[in-house]
Amino acid sequence: MEVTVKREEEGAYSRFLHDSVVPGSVLQVRGPSGVFTFDGGNAESIVLIAGGVGITPMMCVIRYLTDMSWPGEIFLILAARNTDELIFREELEYLQRRHPKLHVVASVGARSEGSAWMGLEGQITKDALAHAVPSLEIRRVHLCGPPPMMETIRRILSELGVPANQVKTEAFGPATGAVPPPRPLPPPPPPLMVTELVERVEAATPPLMEPIPVAGPATATISFDRSHKSAPLPPDKTVLEVAESIGVPIDYSCRVGTCGLCKTKLLAGQVTMEVQDALTDDDKASGIILACQAHSLGDITVDA
Ligand code: FES
Known part of the structure; x- marks a missing residue:
């Protein structure tokens, strides 16, 4: 077995391997x-x-x-x-x-x-x-x-x-941050005839355009089916981060969407994932998501 690790001044793990591990050191490792x-x-x-x-x-x-x-x-x-x-x-x-x-x-x-x-x-x-x-x-x-x-x-x-x-x-660098899915915009109002428009202005009716909602604080909820727990799901937090915050165990390693250890089944709702390199076509077809990458603006349920 062989590993290749570049020593990085800021890298705790690479400095440990380069500076502290010597022949005879005993390490606990996980398979690829x-x-x-x-x-x-x-x-x-x-x-x-x-x-x-x-x-x-x-x-x-x-x-x-x-x-x-x-x-x-x-x-x-x-x-x-x-x-x-x-x-x-x-x-x-x-x-x-x-x-x-x-x-x-x-x-x-x-x-x-x-x-x-x-x-x-x-x-x-x-x-x-x-x-x-x-x-x-x-x-x-x-x-x-x-x-x-x-x-x-x-x-x-x-x-x-x-x-x-x-x-x-x-x-092999940190993820650049996942982008929450855009919130669906309301349908545009039907076109108005000029006379109708004038009538509306004159009557000081409510605004012609509804304000466009933007992504804000958590309005969604995530339910962890096996753990019987649920929590608010802010748009800037991943499924993994919320799980960790309430003590729901989801395995992980890379946290950047490549190792696949955080694979979790999505039981309801929709998510977006900036990186999904670790998912196979079969995974995607059967609703498997990467908890470290998954964001949602809607309610979701996962098998964890
Ligand atoms: S922790 Fe590696 S893909 Fe999510």
Whole structure:
């Protein structure tokens, strides 16, 4: 088993692993989770786009596919801050020499002192991506990197004609915050004849337009069916946050919609989820939601 963890000054977990864990340390671990995987099925080629330590989930895909001599084309587009941060560089060069179907294009923000870097420099651009991957729009894409980089690449992919459902993502930064669904607006009033309008003004009748309601404090309620508990559900709180506040146990790990540990069945009502990478099509069809992402402005009931 292997883990790849970049030490972050602000990261409690990464500092613990780097600074405190030594050979012989005993750790309690949980098995891998999430659906950001690719075993060669469901696509004839794969495009892996990674920023920095986002290369981590790509390496297991590359190792697996090259190990089994998968016949499809494998494109790896990699961005790193500098040449020192191109982790797995030697292994990738080795695999590339042995597997003609593996195409690696790397770009660095700056070359490290003394490095003989011949690859791209700067951020991954639309032109660079289109040049590196022919017929990109028909290929399955996996994307993992810091949130701003992922946002940029998502936009570029869309501009290059890649359908959103062909793009699978895994975030390793915090979620940018879920957006509550818009409250339905009242239907517009019927058009008025000029004479009717004048009559209304003259008669000082109530306003012609109803005030448009905006999302405000909680007016919705969430019911936890198994726990026999309920609570107000503010629009800016997730199902998971409300569950925690009243002691309803829902398992979780990533809290950004990728691991799937917080899967919960929605029994009534509707929710929106900004990230739902951990849900399969079957999950969605059977009403499974991610509690860490689910927001609602209406009453809902969940199986928890
Ligand atoms: S998807 Fe990981 S905690 Fe919700």
